[in-house]
Amino acid sequence: MKEFIPILKKAQMFSGLGTDEIESMLSCLGARLCNYKKGEYVLRQGEHLSDIIVLTTGNLHIQKDDYWGNRSILGNISVGEMFGESYVGYENGAVMNDVVAVENSTAIFFDAMRIITTCSSACRFHSMIIQNLFFAISEKNRKLVQKLGHMSMRSTREKLISYLSEEAKRQNSSEFTIPYNRQQLADFLSVDRSAMSNELCKMRDEGLLRFTKNQFRLLEKND
Numbered sequence: 001m002k003e004f005i006p007i008l009k010k011a012q013m014f015s016g017l018g019t020d021e022i023e024s025m026l027s028c029l030g031a032r033l034c035n036y037k038k039g040e041y042v043l044r045q046g047e048h049l050s051d052i053i054v055l056t057t058g059n060l061h062i063q064k065d066d067y068w069g070n071r072s073i074l075g076n077i078s079v080g081e082m083f084g085e086s087y088v089g090y091e092n093g094a095v096m097n098d099v100v101a102v103e104n105s106t107a108i109f110f111d112a113m114r115i116i117t118t119c120s121s122a123c124r125f126h127s128m129i130i131q132n133l134f135f136a137i138s139e140k141n142r143k144l145v146q147k148l149g150h151m152s153m154r155s156t157r158e159k160l161i162s163y164l165s166e167e168a169k170r171q172n173s174s175e176f177t178i179p180y181n182r183q184q185l186a187d188f189l190s191v192d193r194s195a196m197s198n199e200l201c202k203m204r205d206e207g208l209l210r211f212t213k214n215q216f217r218l219l220e221k222n223d
Contacts, residue, residue, distance in 0.1 A: 001026060001033050004056040004108060011054050011080040012136040013129060021125045028126070030111035036101040043099040049087040051109040052133070055079055058105025059179065063187070064097045073187040075147070076179040082136050088112035150189060156199045159189045164209070168218050175217045185214075 005022050008014045060077040087095050150162045186193035210217045
């Protein structure tokens with residue numbers, strides 16, 4: 001597990017902690033490493049969770065299927081990101097969505113009660129993790145508001161413009177890569193894939209953007 005400490009150092013949950021400090025916290029927080037093959041479920045809808053999880057390698061999707069098998073992708077989890085914190089409270093109930101590995105992945109599970117209950121020595125490092133956890137949850141809420149903004153747009157084009165514009169701002173570049181293929185992007189925006197692909201082609205022909213697979217470049221009018 002020590003080989004993943006450089007990744008944990010970059011995770012918001014461990015912000016401000018050094019290598020030795022994180023290493024000393026692993027046993028304190030009941031850390032355990034789990035491996036997943038592409039397509040395997042990390043979390044399933046309906047199960048109960050008592051851990052906060054940090055992805056250390058790979059990529060995960062938060063998704064939900066309806067009764068007829070129609071899929072919606074609610075979000076993407078990248079290396080270093082935390083998830084599962086919404087379900088660890090005493091009365092927060094069962095997990096509402098599936099979390100699936102879209103490539104071979106590893107994740108470290110941390111006992112939530114050990115995180116929010118400071119150890120007997122009340123070490124400064126533990127207090128920092130609790131503070132970081134608060135800020136990480138706040139950041140997740142901000143991302144949820146962003147997605148709601150995309151979903152509130154009426155047309156497929158408006159949803160695409162909203163999402164791609166936000167990604168360009170987030171990555172601070174007019175050229176960027178998104179974490180979804182065509183079907184996954186359609187599921188994320190809750191639009192028909194064929195209609196979305198047609199709209200992307202129209203936007204390309206109008207000189208608004210260029211794309212290759214999941215790589216995009218937004219264009220100025222004079223490009």
